[in-house]
Amino acid sequence: MEINNVTWMACSDIWEIGHCLMLIKRLIAFSSKPFRQQSTLFRKKFSTEFTDNDAQYERIVHESGVCLRLPTGSAFRGGSTADRVSVGASQLEGQNVFVIHPKVRWGANSAPSNTTPELMLEEAVALIRTLPGFNVATSVLVGTDYNTKKKLIWGGGRLEALMQHKLKHSVTAIMVNVDMLTPIQQTELTAYFGVPVYDRYNIVLLIFKLYAKTREAHLQIALAEIPYIRHRLKFLDHDSDATPDALHVDQAVTSLSHGKADKYEILRLREHSLRKKLKAVMEAKQDELESRGEKGAHATTVVAVIGYTNAGKTTLVKKLTGAKHIFGEDRLFATLDTTVHSALLPSGCRVVFADTIGFISSLPVTLFASFQATLKHVVNADLLIHIQDLSHPNVNAQRDNVIETLHELGVRKDLIENMLTVGNKIDKLDGGEVCLDDVIEKHGDKDQLQLISCENGFGLDGLIEQIDQKVQSMTGARLRRLKLRPDSPALAYLYRHGFISPHSPPTPSDCEKFLIVDVLMNDDQFAKFRTHMPRKLKAKRVDS
Ligand SMILES: Nc1nc2c(ncn2[C@@H]2O[C@H](COP(=O)(O)OP(=O)(O)OP(=O)(O)O)[C@@H](O)[C@H]2O)c(=O)[nH]1
Ligand SMILES: [Mg+2]
The missing domain is CATH 3.40.50.300 (P-loop containing nucleotide triphosphate hydrolases)
Structure with a gap:
């Protein structure tokens, strides 16, 4: 026994030393990898701990200034906390919204020929009305010259008129009907009007959050808000040249100091984790479909x-x-x-x-x-x-x-x-x-x-x-008429593979010795079927 114990101890020590050496080796290998690879390994190992940290994520959303809050009473149904879409730090009672459609008057960005600014405004109003608790206080078309890219979109005179209109209608939020405001526009307009300012992306995200029912939809919406938040963070990290197209984090991560990059890493880990969960949900759904x-x-x-x-x-x-x-x-x-x-x-x-x-x-x-x-x-x-x-x-x-x-x-x-x-x-x-x-x-x-x-x-x-x-x-499927004996093994094959429709079951032939069966098969299916049959089969094409 003692000898065995000593042997075991010795083995254990050797194992410990071996284990330590292995760990040191791995550490050296890890630290010599480029940053991106390290980050992948780090992500794989710690993704669960990081992405399940809702508080950290909520802080980032808050910092980005994105309005992703739902009206009071809209509860999330199902899923773990990590799958929840952000609902912001505080909940709103609802909003009295001023919908503004910037009507570009000249140049390539003016209204496309297949629609009108009035119809575009009407759709924006319909989007707001889809959100319970969001009331359309007033809506206007406001002209702007060549595009909607200026810091405050409109010049001083128009902004002043909009401000007067806002005050007249007790407005608590503004929707500017553009696909995505640049972060600088959102910041400047919010500061000017003193109320939250939404764009279409933001409103549609809110609608999706409110009405999504399944886990699959919730996961996808949680994924959809990440590029939006990332885009705004990039601006706040003093890259005021950010444009709505700059939705990728890669350059941002490398150009930022380590402290700033952590936020992006958390977003990246969350994205990675959400994708993994989504994949699992979709695979389960596919299995269910097949079963x-x-x-x-x-x-x-x-x-x-x-x-x-x-x-x-x-x-x-x-x-x-x-x-x-x-x-x-x-x-x-x-x-x-x-x-x-x-x-x-x-x-x-x-x-x-x-x-x-x-x-x-x-x-x-x-x-x-x-x-x-x-x-x-x-x-x-x-x-x-x-x-x-x-x-x-x-x-x-x-x-x-x-x-x-x-x-x-x-x-x-x-x-x-x-x-x-x-x-x-x-x-x-x-x-x-x-x-x-x-x-x-x-x-x-x-x-x-x-x-x-x-x-x-x-x-x-x-x-x-x-x-x-x-x-x-x-599919190349054709209706074929088969004449089979009632004890033919072909019948079992056809039923097993679902070729006999419940709507047209076999009928007895005139002499009552055979069954007449209509089957819908393409040439490959028919050739395969024939190879399974002991005797030669004759089929007649039926033109339905
Ligand atoms: N009058 C009329 N109403 C219809 C017809 N087809 C659908 N609707 C109505 O149109 C509305 C929208 O129909 P849905 O089937 O939900 O439309 P959808 O394309 O699935 O809409 P989303 O899922 O929101 O994209 C409902 O109120 C329907 O009752 C139709 O032929 N005539
Ligand atoms: Mg539908």
Whole structure:
């Protein structure tokens, strides 16, 4: 025993010495690595401790001066504290908002030809109204010369007039309808008006925070606010040349002193941790999808319904699939999570319809890029349906914005070119009396635009037919008629692989010795099926 003990002690000492040497070796190796590599190792090792520190993050948000507060009573539902989006140091009772749209009068930055400043202002007002507790006190269009990049956007005279208007309407916050104010503009305007000043990015972040339901959405929103905070920090760290495009931290980290870089490191670690969690959530979701058979061999066709916010995407998916737990709502960004719903097309093709988050104009694409996990269904879809609200006065600008956003998000060109375009809400046009020729003349060729109304069902059958045709031509699936003996092993194979649709079960042949089975298969599936069958099979193509 003693000998054993001594032996053990000796081994233990050797282990201790060996362990110390190994640690020293690792330390030397670590310190000789460049800063970036060290930081990666550090991040891997300590990411959990750092990113779960909400207090540290809240301090950084506070320091950046970004208004990411929600109205009182909007509680976060679910997720760990580290997943929460920042709600700022104090909660607001709500805001009486003054919405200002800077109307650029001349040059390349003036209003695009497919919309008007009035419609742009109207959308900003709708965004504010989406936030409970945020009331639109007043809204105005104010001209500015060539762009909105000046420190205070407007000159002295206009600012004074705006100040008078603000005082008259007991305003408690201002929204300037630009995609993103530069940090210097936000600081200067806040100091001038003495109330918080929001831009579109900020307002949309607040809407997302308020209405996100799932853990996936919360994680993505938490990710989306980081570049915004980082951008403002960069300015506060005396880089007043920061522009809205400068959303990357890399140069900032290297150029800042160590003390300042810590803040960026905390943001980076938080981002890293959020991405990891998001990946895990998405993988779990994918597993769930597969276990429900929605991604099986027979149902791989994903049809994503995309479009501008409030166009009717959710309502259409509900109509097409009968999904019970999704509802259309008359509100911007009602859907913040992609949901998928399987459906059987008349041909027997099984597809999955994805209801997606809506797009909106004048937002940096980085905001939607944070929704990469959600938008995965769009990017990886087999077919896109672009739904447009034809009753909206700004439909042309909305349509162009959606196409632009798809390109910016890196959606495949062929997917965009093959997209089905649908004009919705035609029941609202001309009090329901639709003159199709007028609509077509205004919005495009009939063959290009399928007119529908989710409200009264007009055009839905035609749309389903179009989807079916596209899916069949994409998958190469054809309806084939098989004549099988009732005891044929082929029947079990066909049932097991879901080739026999519940809508067209086998029927007895005239002589009643066989069963007639209609199956939808492409050539590869049929060849594979035949190799599994002991005897030669004859199939007849059926033209449905
Ligand atoms: N009159 C009319 N209203 C419709 C039609 N389709 C949808 N709506 C309404 O339009 C509003 C928006 O519909 P949603 O389906 O939530 O729109 P969405 O595109 O999913 O919107 P987000 O998820 O916010 O991007 C709801 O109030 C729907 O009832 C239609 O054909 N006619
Ligand atoms: Mg929706």
